[in-house]
Amino acid sequence: MRGFFGILNINNGDFKSSIEKYERSKADFDKKATLQNSTIFIDDFATLVPLEIFESNLNYVGWSRLDNINELQILLNLNSNAQEQEVILAAYQKWGVDCVKHLIGDFSFVIWDDLTKTLFLAKDQMGIRPLFYIEQNGLLYFGSTISAIKSALLKHPILNETYIAKELCNYQQHLEDTFYKDIKRLKPAHCISIATGKTIEEILYWELSAIDLSHCKNKEDYYELLRNAFKTAILSRIRGKSTVGCQLSGGMDSSAIAVLLSRLMDKNQLHTYSFVLDDKTRSYSDSGIDEQGTQEEIIAYASLIKENHHHVTSFHYKDVFEELNTRNKVMGGLANSDAVWQDSMYKKASNENQVQVMFSGFPGDEGVSQNGNNYFYDYLNNFNIKGLYQYLLDFRLNGIKGVIHYYRSKVAKTTHLHYSKIQKQRNLLNPNSELNSKLIDTTFPFHPSFKGWQKQQICRPHTTLRAESEGSYANQYDIETVYPLADIRLLEIVYSLPAELFKPKPYSRALFRNLAIGILPDKVRLQPKSSGAKTLAFADYWMHTKANELQDYKIKNHTGLMLTEIENSNKKHESEFMKIKKLNTLKEIDYLIDLNLTS
Secondary structure, eight states: OOOEEEEEESSSOOHHHHHHHHHHTGGGSOOEEEEESSSEEEEESSOSSOBOOSSTTEEEEEEEEETTHHHHHHHTTOOTTOOHHHHHHHHHHHHGGGGGGGOOEEEEEEEEETTTTEEEEEEOTTOOSOOEEEEETTEEEEESOHHHHHHHOSSOOOBOHHHHHHHHHTOOOOTTOOSBSSOEEOOTTEEEEEETTOOOOEEEOOOOOOOOOTTOOSHHHHHHHHHHHHHHHHHHHHTTOSSEEEEOOSSHHHHHHHHHHHHHSOGGGEEEEEEOOOTTTGGGSSSSOOSHHHHHHHHHHTTOOGGGEEEEOSOOOSSHHHHHHHHHHHHSSOOTTOOGGGHHHHHHHHHHHOOOEEEOOTTGGGTTTOOOTTTTHHHHHTTOHHHHHHHHHHHHHHHHHHHHHHHHHHHHTBSOTTHHHHHHHHOOBOTTSGGGTTOOOOSSBOOSSHHHHHHHHHTOHHHHHHHHHHHHHHHTTTOEEEOGGGOHHHHHHHHHSOGGGGOOOSSSSHHHHHHTBTTBOHHHHTSOSOOSOOSSTTHHHHHHHHHHHTTTOOOOOTTSOBOOHHHHHHSOOSSHHHHHHHHHHHHHHHHHHHHHSOO
16 A cells, blocks of 8 residues: 655644554554654655655655656666655755656655755645645644544544535535545645744646647647657556556547557556446446447457456445445545545456556546537637638538537636536535535636636546545555546647647547547547446446435434435436435435544
């Protein structure tokens, strides 16, 4: 298990008692103390002793993978065998807090400088690796899991009612917020440098920006640039790994990754995993189909070893309560974008195949494989008459509708004009709660330019929250989750491309379909985006199973924020299935609240 926990005595807190409380919880965590003195306590979940490099005053603990490690080794005059912790410490010694501006990869780490009594905390640009903190009674607690932090707090953390209300409303959360009022998430591309007696301030060190692509002279130059960046992103993530797993849903993103992996590594060490329906679950699916045909197409095309393709047909939990208790243990309570649905795949991959790293096609839809429907926004925002004329010529009536939608969205300040109706149907917040009138739904904000919309999509909170959650579940089994389509080198290229490359004609997701020429067979590359299948093929079955198991569970509603079971039943829902799903949600949130009121 990777990760860490620590306590900094920043203002004469009860340091000793907090450490003792944490030590008593060691049965729940795989922890081995690495550093302890009168000011700082740090546990590295993976190592036995503190790492001290260059100067005895510097100590590092972290969960990091550097994708530009070779360049940094040369730049910092290090041996080619130097690993992440040594490189990061050397970078910190050379550049101080600006070291993070030179790091590319997935990381969360802390460095303690015993000479200056300064703690430095940093998180990667897309927020793939978790890092949380809370200041309480003169102590700063920090760590890669909320559960570890909770185990050391001398005062039970207060539940965050605004956060809970947003979950009930299905609203987008502020990225830094968690289930607990004062436990904060270090935001992506942020760091903190804190000395004893000082106040905490997060510092932004990176922002998605356009890069110079003037060397590209035609469309094929752009596609080749993207293909090379895509391959580099995959190669970076298999460095030092012997057994690799790859989710294979049947969609283009995961399929392309599986094919490239087959070309870049030993196929005998590559395992693919698919969520599929079986005889028991097929009757519960809306469509009754999944994507096994496309999966088989990729296996044959890439000459993957059939015995290394594994189906996941159900969760491993004995019942819903085991699932909820797992969520509470791994995520520390109620968590937005909770990825518990991946847990069974990680368990299978670890126990049966000893997989070390698991590839995912997420977040392709937010970046390189976006549908491109809004590409013309730049024409309107920049008064590009020639571009707008061509757009209308290409899309005729639909083009006119697109322009009308643009201006209506601009007035409404949301790109989903009809989504508010759906949100009202899904809203589980007590209408009498004072938060009802205070909360604002910012899930689909309008951006007048395509670039602005792209940036919002690529960097939206869901990317961090889902990746962080998937990584936390996989970490139980010593599996590292990786997302080549979240590689910032690839995303910077995508963000810098001419809008015309995203034009959804003759097909949507045009950019990815074109860069995937030579990577995917046309049968997969040109398939429609929506096939009726779900990523979790047996989701409907599990929803009905949970409803039966929760039937006798009585909602306690400690916070008073929830609808009652009767009120939910009387609401107008989109479908009978959504009615069942929302009642499950009410009971699941209530159960997690009940678990965390005092423990």
